[in-house]
Amino acid sequence: MTATxxxxxxxxxxxxxVRRREYVIGVIREVYERYGFEPLETPAFENIExxxxxxxxxxxxxxxxxxxxxxxxxxxxxDLALRYDLTVPLARVVAQYQNELPKFFKRYQIQxxxxxxxxxxxxxxxxxxxxxxxxxxxxxVVEAExxxxxxxxxxxLGFVDFRILLNHRQILTGLLVVAGVxxxxxxxxLIALDKRDKIGEAxxxxxxxxxxxxxxxxxxxxxxxxxFYTPSSKPVGLVNADRFTSLDGYLGTTEYSGAVDNLREIVxxxxxxxxxxxxxxxxRLARGLSYYTGAIMEIAVPDLAGSLGGGGRxxxxxxxxxxxxxxxxxxxxxxxxxxxxMTERNMFPTDVVHRAVDVMITMWNEDTxxxxxALASDLRxxxxxxxxxxxxxKLGKQFKYAATRRVRFVAILGDDxxxxxxxxxxxxxxxxxxxxxxxEAGAFIKQRIEANG
Amino acid sequence: MTATxxxxxxxxxxxxxVRRREYVIGVIREVYERYGFEPLETPAFENIExxxxxxxxxxxxxxxxxxxxxxxxxxxxxDLALRYDLTVPLARVVAQYQNELPKFFKRYQIQxxxxxxxxxxxxxxxxxxxxxxxxxxxxxVVEAExxxxxxxxxxxLGFVDFRILLNHRQILTGLLVVAGVxxxxxxxxLIALDKRDKIGEAxxxxxxxxxxxxxxxxxxxxxxxxxFYTPSSKPVGLVNADRFTSLDGYLGTTEYSGAVDNLREIVxxxxxxxxxxxxxxxxRLARGLSYYTGAIMEIAVPDLAGSLGGGGRxxxxxxxxxxxxxxxxxxxxxxxxxxxxMTERNMFPTDVVHRAVDVMITMWNEDTxxxxxALASDLRxxxxxxxxxxxxxKLGKQFKYAATRRVRFVAILGDDxxxxxxxxxxxxxxxxxxxxxxxEAGAFIKQRIEANG
Numbered sequence: 001m002t003a004t005x006x007x008x009x010x011x012x013x014x015x016x017x018v019r020r021r022e023y024v025i026g027v028i029r030e031v032y033e034r035y036g037f038e039p040l041e042t043p044a045f046e047n048i049e050x051x052x053x054x055x056x057x058x059x060x061x062x063x064x065x066x067x068x069x070x071x072x073x074x075x076x077x078x079d080l081a082l083r084y085d086l087t088v089p090l091a092r093v094v095a096q097y098q099n100e101l102p103k104f105f106k107r108y109q110i111q112x113x114x115x116x117x118x119x120x121x122x123x124x125x126x127x128x129x130x131x132x133x134x135x136x137x138x139x140x141v142v143e144a145e146x147x148x149x150x151x152x153x154x155x156x157l158g159f160v161d162f163r164i165l166l167n168h169r170q171i172l173t174g175l176l177v178v179a180g181v182x183x184x185x186x187x188x189x190l191i192a193l194d195k196r197d198k199i200g201e202a203x204x205x206x207x208x209x210x211x212x213x214x215x216x217x218x219x220x221x222x223x224x225x226x227x228f229y230t231p232s233s234k235p236v237g238l239v240n241a242d243r244f245t246s247l248d249g250y251l252g253t254t255e256y257s258g259a260v261d262n263l264r265e266i267v268x269x270x271x272x273x274x275x276x277x278x279x280x281x282x283x284r285l286a287r288g289l290s291y292y293t294g295a296i297m298e299i300a301v302p303d304l305a306g307s308l309g310g311g312g313r314x315x316x317x318x319x320x321x322x323x324x325x326x327x328x329x330x331x332x333x334x335x336x337x338x339x340x341x342m343t344e345r346n347m348f349p350t351d352v353v354h355r356a357v358d359v360m361i362t363m364w365n366e367d368t369x370x371x372x373x374a375l376a377s378d379l380r381x382x383x384x385x386x387x388x389x390x391x392x393x394k395l396g397k398q399f400k401y402a403a404t405r406r407v408r409f410v411a412i413l414g415d416d417x418x419x420x421x422x423x424x425x426x427x428x429x430x431x432x433x434x435x436x437x438x439x440e441a442g443a444f445i446k447q448r449i450e451a452n453g
Numbered sequence: 454m455t456a457t458x459x460x461x462x463x464x465x466x467x468x469x470x471v472r473r474r475e476y477v478i479g480v481i482r483e484v485y486e487r488y489g490f491e492p493l494e495t496p497a498f499e500n501i502e503x504x505x506x507x508x509x510x511x512x513x514x515x516x517x518x519x520x521x522x523x524x525x526x527x528x529x530x531x532d533l534a535l536r537y538d539l540t541v542p543l544a545r546v547v548a549q550y551q552n553e554l555p556k557f558f559k560r561y562q563i564q565x566x567x568x569x570x571x572x573x574x575x576x577x578x579x580x581x582x583x584x585x586x587x588x589x590x591x592x593x594v595v596e597a598e599x600x601x602x603x604x605x606x607x608x609x610l611g612f613v614d615f616r617i618l619l620n621h622r623q624i625l626t627g628l629l630v631v632a633g634v635x636x637x638x639x640x641x642x643l644i645a646l647d648k649r650d651k652i653g654e655a656x657x658x659x660x661x662x663x664x665x666x667x668x669x670x671x672x673x674x675x676x677x678x679x680x681f682y683t684p685s686s687k688p689v690g691l692v693n694a695d696r697f698t699s700l701d702g703y704l705g706t707t708e709y710s711g712a713v714d715n716l717r718e719i720v721x722x723x724x725x726x727x728x729x730x731x732x733x734x735x736x737r738l739a740r741g742l743s744y745y746t747g748a749i750m751e752i753a754v755p756d757l758a759g760s761l762g763g764g765g766r767x768x769x770x771x772x773x774x775x776x777x778x779x780x781x782x783x784x785x786x787x788x789x790x791x792x793x794x795m796t797e798r799n800m801f802p803t804d805v806v807h808r809a810v811d812v813m814i815t816m817w818n819e820d821t822x823x824x825x826x827a828l829a830s831d832l833r834x835x836x837x838x839x840x841x842x843x844x845x846x847k848l849g850k851q852f853k854y855a856a857t858r859r860v861r862f863v864a865i866l867g868d869d870x871x872x873x874x875x876x877x878x879x880x881x882x883x884x885x886x887x888x889x890x891x892x893e894a895g896a897f898i899k900q901r902i903e904a905n906g
Contacts, residue, residue: 002774004545018494040466041465044579096457126497144826390590401556
């Protein structure tokens, strides 16, 4: 007998799980569409060379690789690989369909990705990303719009206590330069800084030391960054004003002042939108991926290590596929983390896990099967969700089954009912039972449902 | 530079493609739910031993296998495999969650599957199956309900000229026995018979010969089967009555008469439903998969080689995972074939490929970016889908862009408009332009959209 658990790090979604997921995806999709993003879907796997080398050394190891088939299978090498994120496939799509896509291509994509990470609480090997990306413009309007969409989604789902941290890769570079870290060590420094939430400042310091960054530069950097720590009690607006003053102080006379001005403009644009009170300039934010070139963003909620989502500007990635650079900026929401937090906090509306079925038609005996199915046909035509109990078992057993399945109405087609062209409808909520003409059964039940939900 | 095509046999879905797919999936899901089926989702990959040996020798070769990771990668062997259909994962789920699922579990599942078939027109390596399965009952009510759901979907999508072919594995077995084919050759005979549409009767005959089935038995079988050829002009109801008479003649006194009675009861049950006029008993139907044990079904449309979907009863498959048999019957619709036929016949409603955006806000100059975003916020709050042109280019260029994106309204926030708290709205359909108070812009546009679509 074969084992029956799903593979390590993956999950089966039973009906109520699917309903909760569909609810969240529905909200995300609706908001993305109101922000003018259009749907895109790409294959689950890509040619392996499309993915290799795009996610850094660590990423290469986490890619699921697919064996060549047929006579090549025995060689044991791979020619395909499962989608690791939605950004690299998008870059490929932009290059492939450049003549069919609009100049400013705004797409959303809600699909699973696969990473061979060690499974842990809230970390899966198959998980959904819900991405938006705007291709073709360097305007800070792009970042402001994406921040607006993400805030509106989180608000619509019922989140109130989040912040969206905002930084710029060139600000981090500027601070590294000011601290005296040589440019050859910048990439290593960013990777270490990105782990601060997990390993603390002391952990970052020892990674710096291990990578040969001198202690004095490290201490100068940490001193600057400490200043940007946010006590959660501080109003966001005030924080942003303070931070621009500090950043001007450190970088105002350097070539990195443009990055500060870029963030200042994004914050200004966001002010007229619902995102205003959630955006928090945070020069400590690093983000792991190496392809970012401009603004970077991440959602922080108090009771979650790790973020609900993040993104940033990456003006060079598409060039790897197209041969010329095209500006781009994206934001990715992590569906499972949103669902983990919403479940823990009991944030789902009660009607998300709804009744699967409005009416169950009981089976009187085997000769009445045809009648039962004809009644089901009528009720479904009236728009009701209808189940037919397949076996002519005792009626009490059939009622009990309906109750465990959260069905509200059962329909009985007994000998009397059939002789008179009627059907008896029992409301399992109130235990009331009423006999109505068959032709009116659909309208009768619909009216009851509309009257008291 | 990396290549930019999707992998062989897979496709990228640009926005209009996704909209067409979502339309069909929406119809399918809505009907399945009205028939009392509940949603289920399973992981994209399974442990490899879950899939191997379930689809026959040919199937094993077409399974995409995933390399072990980390230090094991070099060994070149596989521990996971991409989902090949939705039935085997369902059987695993039923065994794994037997205590959580209802006694009669009716689930639908709409997810991609992957097969390393040679790509051809309408045959892909990644394609969606839209399955229903009813677990736990041997009642013919199950088959009748599934036939009803499938017919209602096809009707809702606009199909009128299809038939659902209905047969029973035990009827085929009975005819093979009557023809004198020994039982050791039945499986081979079914595989050959399943190819008749592709290779013709002569092709089947030579496969029979190659597999050692004697020519006399083969000819006896073909003679019986020829009788069941359906000229498409013949009314379905009449065909069914005729066929039961013939089948009773061949099998009425054998142990296979129960299978004929089972089909007769399914046809009787379907009579009161909308499926009645589409169901066509066809003893020539074989179906490829080896796990079927009872009724088998397949959708035939005149202009498509191959079917839009099919299914059948498989009462032993779940036992491979659970250790005891549980009756089950399913039907699978092929999304891409439905879309291929609908596209060729121009069956999509015109509003499926809808405007992505209702209003585009033009950008007057860089100083008015904040105003543009604030207006976008207001209009989105009114429920409109709104885009903001990110660059302050010439207005004519911005209008042209809106037109190519099928946007109907553009909003202009010029110096006069902003000074007076107004906004100008231009209808790109009628070329009319009107200036309205900013607070009323949302209502103004919504009213126009509702008035003339």
